Amino acid sequence: MNMTNVKQPFIERHIIMTPGPVEVHPNVLKAMQSPIIGQFDEKFLSLMDETMEMTREIFQTKNHWAYPIVGTARAGIEALLSATLEPGDKAYVPIFGRFGHLIAEIAKRTKANVHTSEIPLGEVYSFETLKKEIDASNPKVVAIVHGESSTGMMQPLKALGKYCQKQGIILIVDAVATIGGTDFKMDEWGIDGAITGSQKCLAAPAGMALISYNKKIESIINAREKYDQGLDPNSINDRMISSNYLDLSQLQAYWSPKRLNHHTEATSMLYAVHEALRLTLEEGLDKSIKRHTLNMNALSEGLKAMGLHAFGDKTNHLPTIKCFYIPKGIDSVAFRQKLVNDYHIEIAPGFGPLKDNVWRIGALGYSSRKQNVLILLNAIESLLLYYGASINTGKAFLAANKVYKK
């Protein structure tokens, strides 16, 4: 390769108002610059212990097991599903968007017998529908998305959790788009296993999935325990988890006083997650949640005042990500590209059938700031005018400010 043409990348400051990744908090970036130390160094081990303690707090759980695993959020989903599902086990996955399909896809690869249901995009499930499907399919595991970032919808979980608890069914929840940005009461809602990602409301880069699970799931993992032959030649288990990398029996041994030497820890990512959790708890989980709601409300009111319409069932919108119909006559790709070129602001396109109909706009983590909301509203208004859309002008900024004044 001719190296004279290969330059060190220079990325200018970006405002990311997508469902993630989001802007990384400057203190998280600073933490990532710390020198690498060995993964069994005393200092590193205390960072691990503190990370577990802080993870419990943001999942609102007393579970012992609460720790990050290397990989993006789907690694956490895959780890929990491949730990709890064995070939032939019955699972039920209710789908209301792209990430429900992802859960079903991952569950099927465990060779479980997976029952799915689907409802129209923009809706969430009623408890009655979920109960009917559960009663008919009699699953060992129900796995569902809390915040469906592809549609901007938030699934109520409390009644489902209580019912699964009563029936002895394991409930696993993808809380990737919600933890830290809206209430997620793992224990109170009866959730057995949950996952979030480092790159959403925690404002760290993508690369770590944070998970928590209770004793019910731990007992399945323990029964399937199998260590690498190179570490323990006597470790044999016919029920071993099919993935080695995402084997929670070995990962929990790494995150226990055993400190099993499973993988080489992603040191800088652990620094990032530790600092991201610390910042969230320093702000206060409640305050972080309120900030997400406030900024999303201001953004929504501003876009509504401009004449844009939100997609989907208004009573169950996510407070972190919302979909808005693209105004008539606007070329979505050209618009988003100009937003990046002229303002360095990113918003996201819709997925699948929603691709040409909606924009997915997020205000998560460090991106969830008043300054970002106001800049985005002004940028969208000016570019919609530039492309000749028929919108209400001069109203968005005032509508958003009204929300902030309240």
Ligand SMILES: Cc1ncc(COP(=O)(O)O)c(C=O)c1O
């Ligand atoms: C709700 C939800 N679940 C799962 C994922 C998958 O996460 P990752 O891309 O970090 O693997 C995403 C990513 O956007 C998501 O929004």
